[in-house]
Amino acid sequence: MSHDPQWIHTAIRKIEADFQRSADTHLIKLDIPSLDGIDIYLKDESTHPTGSLKHRLARSLFLFALCNGWIGKDTPIIESSSGSTAVSEAYFARLLGLPFIAVVPRKTARKKIEQIEFYGGRAHLVDSPSEIYEESRRLAKELNGHYMDQFTYAERATDWRGNNNIANSIFDQMKLEEHPIPSWVVMSPGTGGTSATIGRYIRYQMHSTKLCVVDPENSVFHQYYKTRDASLTGECGSRIEGIGRPRVEPSFIPDVIDEMRTIPDAASIATVHWLEKLLGRKAGASTGTNLYGVLQLASEMKARGESGSIVTLLCDSGERYLDTYFNTAWIKDNIGDISGYLAQLEQLEQTGQLS
Numbered sequence: 001m002s003h004d005p006q007w008i009h010t011a012i013r014k015i016e017a018d019f020q021r022s023a024d025t026h027l028i029k030l031d032i033p034s035l036d037g038i039d040i041y042l043k044d045e046s047t048h049p050t051g052s053l054k055h056r057l058a059r060s061l062f063l064f065a066l067c068n069g070w071i072g073k074d075t076p077i078i079e080s081s082s083g084s085t086a087v088s089e090a091y092f093a094r095l096l097g098l099p100f101i102a103v104v105p106r107k108t109a110r111k112k113i114e115q116i117e118f119y120g121g122r123a124h125l126v127d128s129p130s131e132i133y134e135e136s137r138r139l140a141k142e143l144n145g146h147y148m149d150q151f152t153y154a155e156r157a158t159d160w161r162g163n164n165n166i167a168n169s170i171f172d173q174m175k176l177e178e179h180p181i182p183s184w185v186v187m188s189p190g191t192g193g194t195s196a197t198i199g200r201y202i203r204y205q206m207h208s209t210k211l212c213v214v215d216p217e218n219s220v221f222h223q224y225y226k227t228r229d230a231s232l233t234g235e236c237g238s239r240i241e242g243i244g245r246p247r248v249e250p251s252f253i254p255d256v257i258d259e260m261r262t263i264p265d266a267a268s269i270a271t272v273h274w275l276e277k278l279l280g281r282k283a284g285a286s287t288g289t290n291l292y293g294v295l296q297l298a299s300e301m302k303a304r305g306e307s308g309s310i311v312t313l314l315c316d317s318g319e320r321y322l323d324t325y326f327n328t329a330w331i332k333d334n335i336g337d338i339s340g341y342l343a344q345l346e347q348l349e350q351t352g353q354l355s
């Protein structure tokens, strides 16, 4: 079916105009004196209009679908999401005047569902995280809509060679730092799209930077990285919203990754609480996963007497998770005791060593 070209032109112009009015996100340098000689940076993706790095992905997915001729004037947009992507896509669907339905797991943060609805979208709840794909496909067929399918298209909808993608922006913002070419970039995978973009960009620019990908518990990505068994599945969903998947997503590209680590969920949660003291701001739990991985690498570099820089992402704000990751009772019931990791992080502040 071919769509009205005039409408497509207008739609692309609206998205590009929205981009033209936007500013880039900040690269924040952390102040950790005990890690003298090792500089740590957070790319703050929480300041996008829709609150997370998924703003970039949603923009790319809409442009990709428009240029492919997949959506037109009245096409309902359907997406499977653990929340953040749906919030950002609801924003762009509203910009184009298209109906939007997000298929999300029932346990998704209330705040995210409210934000999907705030942007005029509808949340369609399913019981298990592994149901979202089939239900999205079914709905798209029933409504004659388009299933955006972030988990398939994230890695190819983004311009990996540059065009102000996230890697391009990071390396540009690092230019005047003491160690402008990072020793490591650390990222956690949801779709795997961001780590694919960063890994490809590093190779294309011929940098010596290594990419470390950090996985939460209850995710199949790390196991897949080791075995390359694409049929792996998990029963329960990840407890760290935005990252860790119960199946190997097509957008996860293992061969651009230099190293993978699994970070305990309790360490991720402890790290966002520790970061709040350092930054005066709350971050989402995946930022804790990222930063704990960074601190492991930094303390290993310190032990080897190396200096350099490490960059990771602040993926979204913790304000979305006040009733979970920032609620003591919820942590105790769902994650357990985080005091051991908090003590470890305090020790890092004293000695520059994590363990």
Ligand SMILES: *Cc1c(COP(=O)(O)O)cnc(C)c1O
Pocket (backbone or CB within 6 Å): 052, 054, 084, 085, 154, 188, 189, 190, 191, 192, 193, 194, 195, 241, 242, 243, 284, 286, 287, 315, 316
């Ligand atoms: C999606 C997401 C990630 C992971 O990014 P991908 O590019 O999908 O791998 C990390 N943190 C949060 C909060 C996210 O929403």
